[in-house]
Amino acid sequence: WSSDVCSSDLVSGDLRISSNHRLANIDGLVNVVQIDRTLTISDNGNIRHLDGLGSLTSAGNITLTENNSLDDMQGLNNLSAVNGVFEIGLNDTLRYVAPLPSLATVHELEIYGNQRLLHVSGLNALSALPSGLQIHDNPDLRSVSGLTKLESASNIDIYRNGRLAHIDGMRKLESIGEGDGSLRVYENDTLGRCEALVRVLGWGSNSMSV
Numbered sequence: 177w178s179s180d181v182c183s184s185d186l187v188s189g190d191l192r193i194s195s196n197h198r199l200a201n202i203d204g205l206v207n208v209v210q211i212d213r214t215l216t217i218s219d220n221g222n223i224r225h226l227d228g229l230g231s232l233t234s235a236g237n238i239t240l241t242e243n244n245s246l247d248d249m250q251g252l253n254n255l256s257a258v259n260g261v262f263e264i265g266l267n268d269t270l271r272y273v274a275p276l277p278s279l280a281t282v283h284e285l286e287i288y289g290n291q292r293l294l295h296v297s298g299l300n301a302l303s304a305l306p307s308g309l310q311i312h313d314n315p316d317l318r319s320v321s322g323l324t325k326l327e328s329a330s331n332i333d334i335y336r337n338g339r340l341a342h343i344d345g346m347r348k349l350e351s352i353g354e355g356d357g358s359l360r361v362y363e364n365d366t367l368g369r370c371e372a373l374v375r376v377l378g379w380g381s382n383s384m385s386v
Contacts, residue, residue, distance in 0.1 A: 185209040185231070194218040202228035211235040214260075218242050226251030233278075239263045248272040249298060257281035261307070265289050274298025274322060283307040290314050296345075297322040305329040312336050321345040328352070332359045340364045343372045350375040 190213045193202060199220050205228040214237040217223070223243050229251045237260040240246070246267050256278045264273060266289040273287060276298040284307035287296060293314045299322040308331035311320065317337040321344070328351035334343065343361070349372070352359050359376060361367070 187211040187215075188213075190214045190216070192216040192218075193220060195220070197221045199223060202226065205229055206231060209233055213237070214239065216241075221245060230254060233257070234259065237261045237263075240265075240267065242266045243270075244268040246270050249274055249276055252276055253278065255279050259283060261286065268292065271295075272297055276322075277301060284309075286310045287314065288312045291316065293317050294319075295322070296320045299326075300324055303327050308332065309334075315339065319345060324348065330354075330357050332361075334361045334364065336363045337367075338365050341366050342369050343367070344369075346372040348375070349373065352376055 185207055187208060187210070191211050194216060197220070200222045202217070202223065208229070209231050210233060215235045216239040218239060219242040221244050224245045224247055226249065231254065232252065233254055234257040238258050241263065244267065247269060248271060253275055255276060258279070258281065261284045262282045263286045264270070265286065268291045270290045271292055271294050273293070274295070274297040278301060279299060280301040280303070282302060282305060285305055288310065294316060295318060296311065297319070302323065303325045304327060309329050310333045312333060312335045315338045317340050319342070323345045325348060326346060327348050330353045332352060359373070361370065
């Protein structure tokens with residue numbers, strides 16, 4: 177992937193990079209600013225960073241799965257909008273969902289099955305998830321400190337994160353759905369406190385279980 181592989185700043189369809197077991201970087205995407213549909217980076221065992229996406233500001237959907245040398249989200253610093261689903265799953269070496277300082281718009285966020293993930297710490301510009309949040313099956317996850325500005329979501333599911341001790345990063349959460357939303361927090365074996373949910377638990381019409 178040399179620097180001239182993709183000279184256009186707009187990808188009007190899907191962009192998929194998958195099952196390239198010797199690929200070490202995606203620097204050839206350095207000029208891409210916008211992907212209208214879905215960016216998929218999946219099953220690339222040697223990619224350690226996403227620096228080649230340093231110009232990317234928006235995408236329809238992003239799928240980052242089974243990249244088992246990926247350590248963090250470094251390279252997505254300028255990403256401001258994912259207009260559909262942002263899926264981060266099954267990346268065995270991923271430790272941080274960070275840095276994503278510009279990401280203010282995501283419709284649905286899914287973070288799951290990342291065996292070494294420690295912190296969801298890079299989403300401090302995100303205030304709403306209109307299509308929901310799922311964080312599950314991350315056995316080493318310690319905190320969701322990067323969700324400090326999240327105020328609303330249609331649904332939230334946080335489960336089977338074995339070392340998650342608290343969800344203090346969600347203290348600003350005050351709205352779940354519009355009458356039919358759900359908040360479910362369960363099977364997090366070391367979760368010891370849920371004070372962060374005080375605001376949202378006043379919405380008695382919704383289905384909530386903690």
